[in-house]
Amino acid sequence: MTEVHTPDWVKHAVFYQIFPDRFAKSAALPKPRNLEAWDAPPTIEGYKGGDLLGVVEHLDHIQDLGVSAIYFTPIFQSASNHRYHTHDYYQVDPLLGGNKAFATLLDECHRRGLKVVLDGVFNHASRGFFQFNDILENGPHSPWIDWFTVEDWPLSPYDGSKPANYLGWVGNRALPKLNTDNPEVREFIMQVAEFWIRQGIDGWRLDVPFEIRTEGFWAEFRQRVKAINPEAYIVGEIWYDSRPWLQGDQFDAVMNYLFTESAMAFAGGPRVLADQVVGRSYHPIPALTGTQYADKIDWLLALYPWEIQLTQLNLLDSHDTARMISIVGGDTASVRLAALLQMTYPGAPSIYYGDEIGLPGTNYDPDTRRGMPWDQPESWDMDLLAYHKQLIAMRNAHPALRTxxxxxxxxxxxxxxxxxxxxxxxxxxxxxxxxxxxxxxxxxxxxxxxxxxxxxxxxxxxxxxxxxxxxxxxxxxxxxxxxxxx
Amino acid sequence: MTEVHTPDWVKHAVFYQIFPDRFAKSAALPKPRNLEAWDAPPTIEGYKGGDLLGVVEHLDHIQDLGVSAIYFTPIFQSASNHRYHTHDYYQVDPLLGGNKAFATLLDECHRRGLKVVLDGVFNHASRGFFQFNDILENGPHSPWIDWFTVEDWPLSPYDGSKPANYLGWVGNRALPKLNTDNPEVREFIMQVAEFWIRQGIDGWRLDVPFEIRTEGFWAEFRQRVKAINPEAYIVGEIWYDSRPWLQGDQFDAVMNYLFTESAMAFAGGPRVLADQVVGRSYHPIPALTGTQYADKIDWLLALYPWEIQLTQLNLLDSHDTARMISIVGGDTASVRLAALLQMTYPGAPSIYYGDEIGLPGTNYDPDTRRGMPWDQPESWDMDLLAYHKQLIAMRNAHPALRTxxxxxxxxxxxxxxxxxxxxxxxxxxxxxxxxxxxxxxxxxxxxxxxxxxxxxxxxxxxxxxxxxxxxxxxxxxxxxxxxxxx
Missing domain, CATH: 2.60.40.1180 (Golgi alpha-mannosidase II)
Known part of the structure; x- marks a missing residue:
């Protein structure tokens, strides 16, 4: 087994997860006309126009929480409000302010001592992604035909009544799967990863990395990223037992949904609403007794090397789940108990924007991605905000809670x-x-x-x-x- | 009427027009697998993989001709071998070597005293263009909905059996028309134009600019381009009487197909083959007598200010026509006569790559876009090459032939x-x-x-x-x- 090294800064970090279209909107950036009202219920396809200068303008809020790192869901040019449908891996989305706004954000974060981790969506691209679009346009003549997996002709990218005839992630024709077995594609992704690390980002959160089964892919990814920044953080989105990826040669950590489900099932107990957790790859039901929770934690802590445990990303919810406050039917005590377990557990806690003020969000897209209600302070749970600050301050003050x-x-x-x-x-x-x-x-x-x-x-x-x-x-x-x- | 100023360098220039996918291919750039053989007959949708370092490697050939400027058909990222279907106006196509290869090319051209003019395709974009793709993905929710003209829902970008429901150039659903009446779009295009001028290009050839009818658009374009480089060349693709655009406030010149058709009808006479010129927006048939040609030229020279005449782009053929050698059924004398008229006429002669060696090309796409036969010197008409060098040297030696x-x-x-x-x-x-x-x-x-x-x-x-x-x-x-x- 490889000797395991993970980034020290993560062991001491508290993360704040931002969904950029919904966190904050700066008046300094021009906006197209057709945006949804910030305070209106979000929709699957609509944009609210949050941007990265909006984040810059609210870094005080984030720092006042005691947070030391931000994990952004995707920011690259994408024809979807969540930006998981990548159109260009080298451009920050124009609606977010483009590469220029990102450079400003990164500088300002680093000036404040905040780390920045980006979401890397490397398993699949989108129908508008250049090399895939070329296949749509030129069919069998496309030079990029080996970048994806075409099974038959013609392709049907938009007409769901016909077979797509190409491989998409979980059969979704909007998300053509990149053929990482093609060395050109593999190299393309490696260079994207290197590019943004060179630009100064502090790590990659990897979207559905288990879907990439190309031999040696993630080991090479780690080597090339760490060669540029040995302290870069690599955290995979894997909801289940992640031992194959957590041997020290691939990821530093995963999004610790195994912790999530246990903490929620114990803290929320019978309050966890089935319809709020259904269809997601975690299981906060049935409720756990204290003894069952203790056993789960014993199992979880034994699952990976301690060096890995110290950099796990421990979350209670995310853009991919209902918010915990809604999962437990508004029972703040459950949220507080879970947050106490989270903030005293090894690994970096991650707070999904708005959780600190009790922002609701039912299962899951679009409601869990509401606009942060900056202009509605009356809707904020100020006690919950104070509680988060207290717990984070406690964690930050006591090294034993971290390491x-x-x-x-x-x-x-x-x-x-x-x-x-x-x-x-x-x-x-x-x-x-x-x-x-x-x-x-x-x-x-x-x-x-x-x-x-x-x-x-x-x-x-x-x-x-x-x-x-x-x-x-x-x-x-x-x-x-x-x-x-x- | 505006006082007319056109760039002095153009008055003294000889242009060489390059179709980048077909001119030359460098071994220094990696290539995807699925390319057509260089010497095989070209196809509508296939790529041969020519690139910009290939151009660099053949600049000696171009300079030996006596040429002083290169006009490139589009080089920006595009899902078509001709690259008129723009996917990204800020990226040089990866198959051409990307922005890096272009910077190398531009530096090397300028070091040699060669000017570089790029093709600006601003009337329409492509189905993969980001803002259009976002409309395909998000429908009425797209923030970019005003960037194009949607007439009804749903859109049908690829299924020709259903109405497209959006405006495309000449009804072509592959080429969604940019809504230049939207100030955001207008500004986007202006910034693209400025960006590449700042990168150092020496001018813009504008594709189908007559299609953009937004009041003041091209006047603003000229002002913003010339504010950065007063000597930048702006030449529109207009095949007919272009007086509305050639008053000094918009373009410096147009592609002078009115000269083309007259020179061809006179020099080629009855040899001009109807099936080789049919369907194109010029009329080299019927044949012209000397007197008729003289009258045409008198008319043409009276049509625009003399300052404009001196910078017209005088061509015998292009990527948009059959090659003259094929139009006249291989009659080299016709080509020579036409070239003599071209090289002694006011305005900048433009040689379509390969014409100088007698490369054939029938009407029109794909055959007029063959791979330049570097490896088949036996196919070159060396007399015709020598003739071109002689005429260009003569023009370059005698200012009166230019101004x-x-x-x-x-x-x-x-x-x-x-x-x-x-x-x-x-x-x-x-x-x-x-x-x-x-x-x-x-x-x-x-x-x-x-x-x-x-x-x-x-x-x-x-x-x-x-x-x-x-x-x-x-x-x-x-x-x-x-x-x-x-």
């Missing part, structure tokens, strides 16, 4: 407790998903010194280590975080 | 003679399209000094001015050029 060892301490039907420890400090985190306050007695083992006074970082009361255990009262549907310096 | 006044001197059924004069020299050009040598007596008027000995620049014998006239024997189907310094 400290993880120890399961306690679990029962509704409760779970664990420790995060390094040489300098030990933290005890407990969660109670029950409807009533609960007193638990936690065996602290060797992780906390006998007689130590544990101070409150989050919660209402500290605790005292006596006879190798602490007695804690965890409020109903809430948690505590206690701390002692070593 | 001197033009005087009709003589015309009869088969012959025509004229003078080109400036303060330093006077030239007499005579052509005989007849099947027998012809002695003509030409009144030289005030244009040649009494008693002057006219030296032979082209032909077999000089002449002596006596009693205000010269007696010249013009060989059958040939011409003479005589000269005297003043």
């Amino acid at each position: 400290g060892a993880y120890h399961r301490l306690y679990a029962d039907d509704v409760s779970y407790a664990f420790a995060r420890t390094d040489e300098a400090e030990a933290l005890l985190v407990a969660a109670n998903t029950g409807e009533e306050a609960r007193e638990i007695i936690v065996q602290t083992g060797e992780h906390f010194p006998e007689g130590a006074e544990l101070a409150v970082l989050y919660g209402t009361a500290g605790a005292h280590v006596e006879d190798g255990k602490v007695r804690i009262t965890v409020p109903a549907r809430d948690g505590v975080v206690l701390h002692v310096a070593l | 001197g006044a033009y005087h009709r001197l003589y015309a009869d059924d088969v012959s025509y003679a004229f003078a080109r004069t400036d303060e330093a020299e006077a030239l007499l050009v005579a052509a005989n399209t007849g099947e027998e040598a012809r002695e003509i007596i030409v009144q030289t008027g005030e244009h040649f000094p009494e008693g002057a000995e006219l030296a032979v620049l082209y032909g077999t014998a000089g002449a002596h001015v006596e009693d205000g006239k010269v007696r010249i024997t013009v060989p059958a189907r040939d011409g003479v050029v005589l000269h005297v310094a003043l």
